[in-house]
Structures are given as C-alpha cells and as structure tokens.
Amino acid sequence: MRRFADLHLNPCNPDEISSMLNFAHELGYRRVAVSSDKKGLLQAQSLCNKLGLDLVSRMDLKPASDKELTSLLTRFRRSAEIISIICETKPVLRQASKDHRVDLLNFSPMLKIRSQVFFDSQTAVLASESNCSYEINVSDILYNIDAQTARLLYIMRVELENAKKKNIPVILSSGAVSKLQIREPRGIASLAELIGATEEEALKMVSDNPNMLVDRNREKLSSSFVSPGVRVVKRHDSSPI
Numbered sequence: 001m002r003r004f005a006d007l008h009l010n011p012c013n014p015d016e017i018s019s020m021l022n023f024a025h026e027l028g029y030r031r032v033a034v035s036s037d038k039k040g041l042l043q044a045q046s047l048c049n050k051l052g053l054d055l056v057s058r059m060d061l062k063p064a065s066d067k068e069l070t071s072l073l074t075r076f077r078r079s080a081e082i083i084s085i086i087c088e089t090k091p092v093l094r095q096a097s098k099d100h101r102v103d104l105l106n107f108s109p110m111l112k113i114r115s116q117v118f119f120d121s122q123t124a125v126l127a128s129e130s131n132c133s134y135e136i137n138v139s140d141i142l143y144n145i146d147a148q149t150a151r152l153l154y155i156m157r158v159e160l161e162n163a164k165k166k167n168i169p170v171i172l173s174s175g176a177v178s179k180l181q182i183r184e185p186r187g188i189a190s191l192a193e194l195i196g197a198t199e200e201e202a203l204k205m206v207s208d209n210p211n212m213l214v215d216r217n218r219e220k221l222s223s224s225f226v227s228p229g230v231r232v233v234k235r236h237d238s239s240p241i
Helices: 014-026 038-051 066-079 090-098 121-130 138-142 149-165 185-195 199-205 208-221
Strands: 004-009 029-035 054-061 082-087 104-107 133-137 170-173 225-227
Touching: 004 014, 004 054, 004 133, 004 170, 004 185, 004 208, 014 029, 014 038, 029 038, 029 208, 038 054, 054 066, 066 082, 066 090, 082 090, 082 208, 090 104, 090 121, 121 149, 133 138, 133 149, 138 149, 138 185, 149 170, 149 185, 170 185, 170 199, 170 208, 185 199, 199 208
Parallel strands: 004 029, 029 054, 054 082, 082 104, 104 133, 133 170
Antiparallel strands: none
C-alpha cells in the first residue's frame, strides 16, 4: 500500500495551516511538509500529532547569487529537514545542483524566467553527483492557465526527460497556498502524464520518492549519523572494572 506524501504545503498565512492539514489528511496523505515560520510549524506539529500525520519541516530559499546560496546553506541546513532552492539565475542553479546540502531544485513558474533557467542536461549531470532531487509543483500547472501554459508544459516535459536520463528522483508536490489548491494524491499523479510521466512513475513521485528523501535526511540529521550506513551507538557497559 502506497504512503502518499505532499512535501510542499506553502500556506499564504498561518490561519490556513489548520484547514490545509485537515484536508490533506482527508485526502489520504500520511506525510506532509509545511513551509512556515517557527510559530506556524509548532501549530502544524500539534495538529499533525492529533491527526496522525508525519510533519516534515521545510525551508524554501531564494538566493540572488551563488555566494548568497552558500551562506544561506551554512546558516540554515540543520534548521529544516528539507531545503529547497528556488533557482532563477544560472549561477544559483549551477551551485545548487552540485551542493550536497540542497535537497530540492525548484524553478520559477514565470515563462520568461523558466525558459532561461530550467532543469537542463547539465543540471541533471551535477544533480546526479550531489543526490539532490527535482521538484514539480502542480500549482505551476493548474494556476497559470493562459496562452503560455503549453510552452511551460513543454519545458517541464524536457526537464522530466533530463531527470529520467540521469535517474534523478522527481518529486511531485502541490505547492498549495490554501486548502482549495490541494488535490488528492492520484489526481496530482495524473497531471504528471501531461509532461510525459507514466502512471507508475507519477505514483512514485507522490509516494516512494518523497518518502525516501525524508527518511534519508532524517538519518543524516540525526546526532548519531557519521556517514551512510555508519552510526554512533552509545554503549552502556555495566560490567565491573
């Protein structure tokens, strides 16, 4: 049985958090990430405990330069379980795609920017070495309906193909800012077919892929983590000296 996850709930204000989490639970999600401040996350954690939802802390960073990106990662890497970088310039994209502290690469829904800065083949090569993932926000598709939507979908199709060639994990999230923008897991997965994903690939994007990312990061952020597969184990030796 699949365990569905939405790693990008982005409430426009703290008042939206409660309704969004309740609705996500009703739709069958078992793990959610909320991008919010410390107060919002405390509120979210309290509700998730009652609902049985696994809450993941997330931070979205939008650096203006590669130097600012490095500084922000140094400052915030251990402040959230998921670090997403919104890439709107090529220097930021190149640095983010090769930095192992970055979890998710995100791109602008604005066609003018996306046509210049997107998940290209070079990014895929760098990301394959740093183990970061490519995230698609369904809100970029659903809430930018205009004459340019077809062009945006074409760019996403190219991005997905580049990711698949290098076995980059692709994560499909709602990007919802309110309850009305949340969709049920299989409904979100069906939208990935618009950009060339198979049914099985799309379902993994809302279950296996996000869950593996969170599980991996929680292990790395653990105080006992040394390296993949190596952990510090406290020994309690009660034998007499």
